[in-house]
Amino acid sequence: MARAIALRLLTGAPRTRRQLADALARKDVPDDVAERVLDRFVDVGLIDDAAYAESLVRSKHQSRGLARPALAMELRRKGVSDEDAREALASIDEADEEVAARALIQRRWRDDGDPVVQGRRILAMLGRKGYSSGLAARLVREMVDDRAQSWDPSGPEQD
Missing domain, CATH: 1.10.10 (Arc Repressor Mutant, subunit A)
Incomplete structure (x- = not known):
């Protein structure tokens, strides 16, 4: 039974040993049985x-x-x-993170609003994604400075 449960879970997506152990525990599989099955799965490469x-x-x-x-x-x-x-x-590395952060900023930036407000929102988003406050602040500041120069708070002209 433990083997079938673990195999079914691995069929859907790769899993860590702990994820499988937790799933087996939820199904009331005895710990010693679960350990033997998981050890065997590690040995044959099903869990890595x-x-x-x-x-x-x-x-x-x-x-x-x-x-x-x-x-x-x-x-x-x-x-x-x-x-x-x-x-x-x-x-x-740090360069990879900077490239990814810049791409996120480019994707999330909307040109139809106040650049300072946009900057605060993007700064918060970068923080939630784990970027350092120094990197996030520098990149957002660059974007706000760049966009603030071309922003017209009165909006587009209407004819």
Whole structure:
């Protein structure tokens, strides 16, 4: 039964060992049985927390623009060990984070509002995504300065 539960969960998406252990515990699988099944799955390569961490870091950084602190929290929540998390997070450096933050700012910026208000909103969004306050403030300041020069608070002219 434990084997079938774990295989069914792995069919849908990759999972960490802890995620599977938690699922087996919720199904009232005895701990010793769950451990044996999970050990066997690790041995045959069905569970690989390091590969899971690398995949999650790569995909969440690219698709959602998450920074290293937010990714570290996500990995911790999924049960990835600190060592596996450190190795996976090492693939993202400060330059990668700056590129991702700039892309987020470009995507979220609307030219139809007050640049200062836009800047505050984007600064908060970058903070929620785990970017350092220094980097976020610098990039938002650059965007606000750039956009404030061309902003007309009276709106577009009507004929």
